[in-house]
Amino acid sequence: MGSYEKRTIGLLRRILRSSVHGYLTLLFGLASLGLVFGYASDSMYGVSHGVNLIAYWHVPLALVGGLALTVTFLGCVCYLVTGTRFWEQLAHGSAELGFVFATLTLVTGSAWGRVIWNTWWNWSDIRLVTFLFVWFIYAGYLIIYSSGGGAGRVSRLASVYGVIGFITVPISYASTRLWTARLHAPSVGNPDAEAAITASVLFVSLVAVLFLYLSLLAARVRLHELTTRVDSLKNRSRTETYKPTEEY
Template sequence: MGSYEGRTIGFLRWVFRSSVPGYLTLILGLASIGLVFGHASKSMYGVSHGINLIAYWHVPLALVGGLALTVTFAGCVLYLVTGTRFWEQLAHGSAELGFVFATLTLVTGSAWGRVIWNTWWDWSDIRLVTFLFVWFIYAGYLIIYSSGDRGGRVSRLASVYGVVGFITVPISYASTRLWTARLHAPSMGNPDAEAAITASVLFVSLFAVLFLYVSLLGVRVHLHELTTRIDSLKNRTRTETYKRTERQ
């Protein structure tokens, strides 16, 4: 492990062990709830309805979910290049969270669409279809990763899959600009958009979800490290037991 890599891992571990992300998650989470129900606009697409408030968590979940999958991509690349176990653990932990956030994005989006557009799903919406494809891709990554022992062929296979599968993420997030978007026209920085969203409330919710991600990622990486240590102790115990049995 190079000195730069070691310092980077040390810094990330320091961030994950810090209580700051947890406190910020709590503070910003409470602020988000208060602002969403007390200040945010309920009017979108010409309809004033309480379900529109779900957008203030739907959008941050989608954005942070994309960030989590980007971290997975970076972790997979670094693991394949260096072989350092930490990057594999970071990639997998982030993929788990990205998958959960992607699931919540689909669920909240479908619930909102059922009320506003009277449909749970619309196959003509390019964003929905491509995001569902991302969901299936990372479900496959998690399945591959859990299909065998860590540290061997399966870990490298999962990492290669995580690198190749990442191409679906930028395609999905850019889909509404690459193709004609009927239901998900960009609302930020687009004066012609029908949707109206209170930017200040959205940013508070975005940072709340971001720090929640950092806090949970720290927990997942720590659990991975504990599992690795336990497996190492088990293997050492088996080896010592086997050697003693042979001597007898």
């Protein structure tokens, strides 16, 4: 492990072990709840309905989920290049969270779409289809890793899969600009967007979900490291306990 890599890992561990993001998660989470239910507009796409408030968590979940999968991609690349277990553990922990956030994005989006578009799902919408494809890709990554996480060959296979599978993430997020979208029209930089989301509330919710991701990622990485230490102690104990009988 090179000195630059050691410094980088040391910095990331200090960030993940800090208790600051836990307190910030609580602070911004409470602020998000208060603003969403007390200040945010529930009128979107020409429809006034309480379910529109889901948007203030649906959008942050989608954005932070994409960030989590980007971290997985970078962790997989670093692991393949260096072979350092920290990158593998970071990639896997972030993939778990990215998969959970992607699942919540699909669930909240379906609930929101049922009111706005009068349908739970529409196979002709490019954003829905590509995002579901992302969900299946990372379900596959987690399945591969769970088949033997920690074993060198399986870990490298999962990392290669994580690198190749990442191509689906930017395609999904850019899909509404690459192809014609039936339901999900581009909102950023689009003056004709009809969502009318209260930007300040959306920003607070985005920060809350981001700090939640950091807190959960820190917990997952620590759990990975503890599991590695326990497995190492078990193997050492078995090695020291088993001693071949000497023949005389």
